[in-house]
Amino acid sequence: MPRNNLSREQIVQAAVGLLDTEGVDGLSMRQLGSRLGSTAAAVYWHVKDKEEILVLAAEAVWGEVQLPDLCESGWRAAVTTMANDLHAMTLRHPWLVPAMGFHPLYVPGRARHDDHLLAICQAAGFTGREAEQAMKTVLTFVLGSALVGNKGGPAESTGDDLNFGLRAILDGLHDRLVGRP
Amino acid sequence: MPRNNLSREQIVQAAVGLLDTEGVDGLSMRQLGSRLGSTAAAVYWHVKDKEEILVLAAEAVWGEVQLPDLCESGWRAAVTTMANDLHAMTLRHPWLVPAMGFHPLYVPGRARHDDHLLAICQAAGFTGREAEQAMKTVLTFVLGSALVGNKGGPAESTGDDLNFGLRAILDGLHDRLVGRP
DNA sequence: ACCTGAACACCGTTCAAGT
DNA sequence: ACCTGAACACCGTTCAAGT
Numbered sequence: 465m466p467r468n469n470l471s472r473e474q475i476v477q478a479a480v481g482l483l484d485t486e487g488v489d490g491l492s493m494r495q496l497g498s499r500l501g502s503t504a505a506a507v508y509w510h511v512k513d514k515e516e517i518l519v520l521a522a523e524a525v526w527g528e529v530q531l532p533d534l535c536e537s538g539w540r541a542a543v544t545t546m547a548n549d550l551h552a553m554t555l556r557h558p559w560l561v562p563a564m565g566f567h568p569l570y571v572p573g574r575a576r577h578d579d580h581l582l583a584i585c586q587a588a589g590f591t592g593r594e595a596e597q598a599m600k601t602v603l604t605f606v607l608g609s610a611l612v613g614n615k616g617g618p619a620e621s622t623g624d625d626l627n628f629g630l631r632a633i634l635d636g637l638h639d640r641l642v643g644r645p
Numbered sequence: 646m647p648r649n650n651l652s653r654e655q656i657v658q659a660a661v662g663l664l665d666t667e668g669v670d671g672l673s674m675r676q677l678g679s680r681l682g683s684t685a686a687a688v689y690w691h692v693k694d695k696e697e698i699l700v701l702a703a704e705a706v707w708g709e710v711q712l713p714d715l716c717e718s719g720w721r722a723a724v725t726t727m728a729n730d731l732h733a734m735t736l737r738h739p740w741l742v743p744a745m746g747f748h749p750l751y752v753p754g755r756a757r758h759d760d761h762l763l764a765i766c767q768a769a770g771f772t773g774r775e776a777e778q779a780m781k782t783v784l785t786f787v788l789g790s791a792l793v794g795n796k797g798g799p800a801e802s803t804g805d806d807l808n809f810g811l812r813a814i815l816d817g818l819h820d821r822l823v824g825r826p
Numbered sequence: 827a828c829c830t831g832a833a834c835a836c837c838g839t840t841c842a843a844g845t
Numbered sequence: 846a847c848c849t850g851a852a853c854a855c856c857g858t859t860c861a862a863g864t
Contacts, residue, residue, distance in 0.1 A: 566794055597805070605796075607793055612789075635817035635820045636818075674857060683829075695858090829864080833860085843851100
């Protein structure tokens with residue numbers, strides 16, 4: 465007979481909440497269980513292990529990032545919008561990028577985000593491997609900002625730093641597109 | 646009476662070796678002690694806690710990164726050399742960047758590296774806050790590459806990706822220097 | 827001064843047992 | 846089907862006790 469106190473949705477929601485407030489160290493199976501008014505072992509009926517919870521939580525937060533319409537404005541504006549939206553997400557969920565260092569969190573939501581950014585680069589004029597490299601350059605910089613801005617070095621307004629670097633990258637990519645030395 | 650089987654140097658050396666081969670999860674105080682022919686508790690006489698071991702290990706590996714002579718060649722070549730050298734270090738010690746997500750590892754060796762990169766940006770013509778932002782852009786991209794290239798997405802030859810993005814950044818910074826739209 | 831052994835509180839995970 | 850309680854093996858850290 466199902467008691468159904470727990471569901472996958474509730475578990476993921478509680479996990480994201482715990483991660484946001486307590487950090488990755490704060491997410492323990494016992495903490496998670498007690499926050500759900502249950503026990504650690506009960507969680508294991510719904511979920512394989514802690515790794516899967518992290519994967520589900522990652523999928524949830526990647527889903528928060530909006531994917532702008534492809535043919536709305538220029539590729540620079542589209543890339544800037546995606547980068548700032550992703551950056552805002554990493555600020556809301558500061559555990560995600562650090563966790564990526566330890567767990568393979570290449571979830572479908574991440575893949576959709578990457579594909580969308582790649583499509584923008586292709587629409588800008590990049591083809592084949594160059595399009596992937598352009599996409600990866602932007603992505604690496606934004607995710608790197610979540611590391612460098614968070615725990616390393618003197619804290620500053622990361623929004624300014626992000627858009628300074630982003631503009632440099634976009635200018636450099638534009639130079640390559642128009643064949644400027 | 647000192648038995649002196651253990652020293653800080655030996656502990657750090659063993660810790661780096663353990664981190665390089667087993668990853669951050671492989672570094673436990675008991676493992677570290679037994680690798681040194683001793684015990685976990687013995688390590689605690691030489692070191693405050695595990696965090697301090699990570700700080701010492703980080704200092705050791707940042708010290709491996711060479712700081713090129715400032716007035717040897719152009720600023721682009723100097724930045725490229727530093728970026729590739731740092732990138733090579735993150736490949737030798739893949740635990741460092743992930744660990745930066747969880748522990749404040751702003752060690753003196755890191756500070757020296759940042760200062761040197763900043764000096765190159767200033768020599769290139771950037772002043773004040775812009776110099777710091779230019780430095781941080783390069784640093785963020787290289788450290789981000791250690792995250793994105795390691796665990797996320799399809800693995801490719803990261804050396805090519807690094808220098809593609811680096812060139813875009815340098816081109817963009819150059820545009821800003823010469824006031825090009 | 828330097829190290830050992832045992833202990834404490836925690837953790838992820840499993841599993842028989844209950845309903 | 847869904848959950849509980851207890852257990853296992855591990856962990857970081859402490860601390861009296863040894864030399």
